[in-house]
Amino acid sequence: MPLGRILVVDDDVNLLELIKMRLESADYDVTVAREEEKSIAAFKEHIFDLCIVDLMLLKMDGIALMKEFHGINPEVPTIILTANSSIKKAVEAMQKGAYSYLTKPFESHDLLLQIEKAVENRKLNSEIKRLKGLLHEQFDFANIIARSAKMRSVLDVVTRIAKLDSTVHIHGESGTGKELIAKAIHLASDRKDKAFVALNCAALPETLLESELFGHEKGAFTGAVKSTKGLFTQAHGGTLFLDEIGDMPMATQSKLLRALQERQFYPVGSEIPIDVDVRVIVATNKDLEEQVRKGLFRDDLFYRIHVIPIYLPPLRERKEDIVPLVEQFLTKCAQQMKKEVKGLTPEALRKLMLHDWPGNIRELENTIEYAVAMTQKETITEDYVLQTKAVALDGSQGVPRDKQAFPDDHLKPLKDARDAFEREYLVQVLAMTEGNVSQAARLAGKYRADFYDLLKKHDLKVDDFKRTKPSLSN
Numbered sequence: 282m283p284l285g286r287i288l289v290v291d292d293d294v295n296l297l298e299l300i301k302m303r304l305e306s307a308d309y310d311v312t313v314a315r316e317e318e319k320s321i322a323a324f325k326e327h328i329f330d331l332c333i334v335d336l337m338l339l340k341m342d343g344i345a346l347m348k349e350f351h352g353i354n355p356e357v358p359t360i361i362l363t364a365n366s367s368i369k370k371a372v373e374a375m376q377k378g379a380y381s382y383l384t385k386p387f388e389s390h391d392l393l394l395q396i397e398k399a400v401e402n403r404k405l406n407s408e409i410k411r412l413k414g415l416l417h418e419q420f421d422f423a424n425i426i427a428r429s430a431k432m433r434s435v436l437d438v439v440t441r442i443a444k445l446d447s448t449v450h451i452h453g454e455s456g457t458g459k460e461l462i463a464k465a466i467h468l469a470s471d472r473k474d475k476a477f478v479a480l481n482c483a484a485l486p487e488t489l490l491e492s493e494l495f496g497h498e499k500g501a502f503t504g505a506v507k508s509t510k511g512l513f514t515q516a517h518g519g520t521l522f523l524d525e526i527g528d529m530p531m532a533t534q535s536k537l538l539r540a541l542q543e544r545q546f547y548p549v550g551s552e553i554p555i556d557v558d559v560r561v562i563v564a565t566n567k568d569l570e571e572q573v574r575k576g577l578f579r580d581d582l583f584y585r586i587h588v589i590p591i592y593l594p595p596l597r598e599r600k601e602d603i604v605p606l607v608e609q610f611l612t613k614c615a616q617q618m619k620k621e622v623k624g625l626t627p628e629a630l631r632k633l634m635l636h637d638w639p640g641n642i643r644e645l646e647n648t649i650e651y652a653v654a655m656t657q658k659e660t661i662t663e664d665y666v667l668q669t670k671a672v673a674l675d676g677s678q679g680v681p682r683d684k685q686a687f688p689d690d691h692l693k694p695l696k697d698a699r700d701a702f703e704r705e706y707l708v709q710v711l712a713m714t715e716g717n718v719s720q721a722a723r724l725a726g727k728y729r730a731d732f733y734d735l736l737k738k739h740d741l742k743v744d745d746f747k748r749t750k751p752s753l754s755n
Contacts, residue, residue: 501550
């Protein structure tokens with residue numbers, strides 16, 4: 282199977298044949314064309330992973346041809362070939378959507394490296410799109426919000442490991458969406474047509490947890506009036522998701538370890554083993570390595586489940602995702618309550634952006650649900666967001682998180698603290714202006730060029746903040 286399908290367009294027959302020979306020897310499927318019309322016809326007829334286009338062609342330049350390709354399928358990346366004297370034009374091509382450019386003459390390994398990166402990027406984007414499509418079809422959420430680099434990284438891991446059968450360990454604070462990611466892994470796997478079975482290990486006492494996992498025979502214990510199948514059996518061929526595995530009792534841990542090692546288990550009260558084909562995904566908000574050190578979690582089980590770790594960042598570390606999450610929850614709550622609520626005022630949105638979100642996405646959803654329920658207008662004002670204060674056991678008002686005194690060992694160096702504040706400020710400004718750089722620079726009191734320098738410094742991309750939906754404020 283070829284590594285990818287590539288269309289090469291150049292009016293130089295010798296170069297065309299040379300590129301074709303090199304790429305085919307590297308195991309790519311290659312289509313070549315000298316004339317623009319033939320290349321467009323080929324692009325319409327076949328699905329390509331990449332186009333390589335010479336900047337100077339017979340009837341049009343490579344940029345114009347690239348635009349033709351993008352009009353047919355905008356997701357196919359293009360590499361522009363150019364002479365040294367035309368680098369300025371090549372940079373223009375990059376600004377207009379080219380993936381990259383190479384100057385002639387170029388080394389074969391440079392071309393292959395560019396192609397490898399472009400094809401890999403194309404396939405990754407296609408897989409993420411397919412994954413989101415599956416989620417949209419089968420669940421009542423439109424997609425996994427992943428504007429932030431950290432969440433895009435999570436989706437990258439999901440797409441890479443979904444089709445494997447390795448055990449996955451998802452860890453992160455409560456409310457970060459661990460079960461959502463587990464479902465995404467299941468839906469992107471070859472097990473998607475089989476069952477996804479979930480169990481919260483902290484919700485059952487030890488006496489019932491083993492029976493729930495492995496099933497039991499009639500008469501195995503008081504109240505066992507009939508034989509039942511456990512969740513392992515119910516998930517056969519599919520995926521078993523064990524949430525809050527850090528709360529699993531030690532006795533049950535040993536039996537789970539045996540089931541994972543042998544792919545076989547005994548129902549409670551039975552002497553007949555049952556073979557099972559299950560992909561196991563576990564999740565916890567606890568530090569399992571610390572639990573192992575304290576003797577509260579088996580080290581052998583930890584190494585058995587900690588094959589592919591996925592860390593879900595808290596919402597305070599992915600504030601780029603707050604605006605699209607607000608949109609999602611606002612639409613959902615307004616529909617459920619049958620209310621014409623169209624958005625939030627800039628002040629209300631700013632308040633959400635500044636909050637620390639100890640309860641993460643779950644807290645944000647509850648906040649939006651409360652605001653939609655309470656407002657009597659089309660636009661939610663700051664009066665209806667984050668009004669509740671924590672109350673201490675003695676009845677006194679809790680100290681807001683942003684006003685708490687931090688121990689010395691939690692203090693960051695001044696430069697790190699300044700950089701963290703600067704990045705968060707930029708995220709807030711871009712979110713409020715929906716990626717409008719002119720507006721954002723004006724609010725920040727910066728020249729556009731200086732503002733762009735700050736964005737580059739903090740690896741922030743303006744496109745991540747641009748909106749395809751109506752504004753949150755009127």
